[in-house]
Amino acid sequence: MPEELILTDADKIGEGRGRRVYAYPGHPEWIIKLHKPFRKKKLQLLRRQMRYMGRRFGKYRHSIFEAEEYTAMVARTDRIPDFVPGYRGLVMAQGEIGAVFDAIRQPDGQIAPTLRQFLVAEGYSPALEAAINHLWAQVVAFRCVVSDPNLSNALVQRRDDGSLRLWLVDGLGERTVIPIMRMSNWVFHRNTTKSHQIMLERARTVKRG
Numbered sequence: 001m002p003e004e005l006i007l008t009d010a011d012k013i014g015e016g017r018g019r020r021v022y023a024y025p026g027h028p029e030w031i032i033k034l035h036k037p038f039r040k041k042k043l044q045l046l047r048r049q050m051r052y053m054g055r056r057f058g059k060y061r062h063s064i065f066e067a068e069e070y071t072a073m074v075a076r077t078d079r080i081p082d083f084v085p086g087y088r089g090l091v092m093a094q095g096e097i098g099a100v101f102d103a104i105r106q107p108d109g110q111i112a113p114t115l116r117q118f119l120v121a122e123g124y125s126p127a128l129e130a131a132i133n134h135l136w137a138q139v140v141a142f143r144c145v146v147s148d149p150n151l152s153n154a155l156v157q158r159r160d161d162g163s164l165r166l167w168l169v170d171g172l173g174e175r176t177v178i179p180i181m182r183m184s185n186w187v188f189h190r191n192t193t194k195s196h197q198i199m200l201e202r203a204r205t206v207k208r209g
Contacts, residue, residue: 005093007032013111013193016170018062018151022093024100028109030088032098034065063087065147066175072140083138084168097138104155104167112158115166115199116151116206123208131156131164134205136196143188145181149195151202 009201011022013031022029029073067087089099104112113121118128135154139146157165173183181188 002097005091005098006034006095007034012025022098023103023111028105030100031085031103031111032091032093032100034093034096037060060171065171066101067099067174069145069173073144076143077141079142081137081138081142081144081167084140084144084172101169104157104169106158107160111168112155114152114201115154115156119151119203119206120154120208124204124206125163128156128203129200131166131180132200133196135166135168136192136199137169140189141195144168144172145172145179145188146192146195147173147175147188149199149202150169151199154199 005025007022007025011025013021013023015021017036019035020032022032022034024032066084070081070084070087075085080086085102085104088102091100092100106112115132122128138144146168150171153168153170155167155169157167159165181191
């Protein structure tokens with residue numbers, strides 16, 4: 001990777017509450033997540049002092065959570081998870097530190113839509129429900145901690161044979177002071193089952209078009 005990248009508006013793929021996402025120039029197989037500054041909140045200093053991960057990694061903590069959970073899944077299973085984009089490291093871009101992940105693209109080369117975008121465009125279907133259920137079966141198999149089942153945190157990839165595959169691209173890792181989901185199998189399965197049902201319920205309520 002080069003020491004510093006120059007990004008343009010043409011490279012921008014999307015933007016969430018905490019990060020901006022860009023295509024990696026010259027490497028369509030990767031994307032870059034640039035972190036936005038913290039939004040100031042009441043008692044922000046106290047909040048920061050109480051959050052160990054916040055003190056260690058500051059605004060980069062979301063990508064660190066993802067990278068840490070990705071590595072933990074590999075360590076637990078000796079396998080590479082195929083429902084979470086691979087983490088490729090950090091890079092300097094536009095004077096900022098960006099986290100590099102694998103890009104999830106469609107067969108035509110376009111970035112896969114979020115689950116919410118897919119639902120608006122194509123609606124809910126038995127095939128999509130099966131893909132959601134398969135995603136959460138993989139989450140359980142790899143014991144992946146998912147902190148947020150938001151419909152914008154998953155991408156829907158249509159494969160060459162027309163089948164659907166979901167990828168988790170955000171909301172990974174435990175965001176609590178005490179990592180209770182890592183410590184307790186019962187809590188992990190209870191919370192994961194709840195998140196699975198929340199994603200299904202939210203997906204069924206999205207209006208097409």
